[in-house]
Amino acid sequence: MKAKHQRLVLALVALVALIGAGLLAASALKDEAAYFYTPTDARTKGMEPGRAIRLGGMVVKDSIRRAPDGVTIRFAVTDNKATVPATFSGIAPDLFKEGTGVVAEGAFDAKGTFVATNLLAKHDERYMPPELEGMTYDDKARDDMARTMTVAK
Incomplete structure (x- = not known):
């Protein structure tokens, strides 16, 4: 067999092995793909x-x-x-x-x-600890807070 034919056969064998491994993995994981069942x-x-x-x-x-x-x-x-x-x-x-x-x-x-x-x-993605519930800042409150804050020297 010539070197060119040997490389072709080797490439085909590798391709078949790769496809086989992929199919085996897919069949093993088909029922486990869902995170949970409803x-x-x-x-x-x-x-x-x-x-x-x-x-x-x-x-x-x-x-x-x-x-x-x-x-x-x-x-x-x-x-x-x-x-x-x-x-x-x-x-x-x-x-x-x-x-x-x-x-x-x-x-x-x-x-x-x-x-x-x-x-x-x-939990809800909007979860807020009970002690912080209802505490939201709008832009005006943030601006007012920034104006009243002073930096100690």
């Missing part, structure tokens, strides 16, 4: 029990129930189309409360309840 996604796709996923949505108002053990929490997650019952055993984040966003990591059990192993509470 309750509607979870219901329509029929998540099999025990398969680890992330479930995201809003915590249903008046759904949080704490078990007598003080550790287990029962709640419901909704996307306003479907609602999924969920449980979590552990210390919930401070921002976890009814009517707020949550991403729960875990799996469905055989009864269709989502058993969370980790909770990620989502």
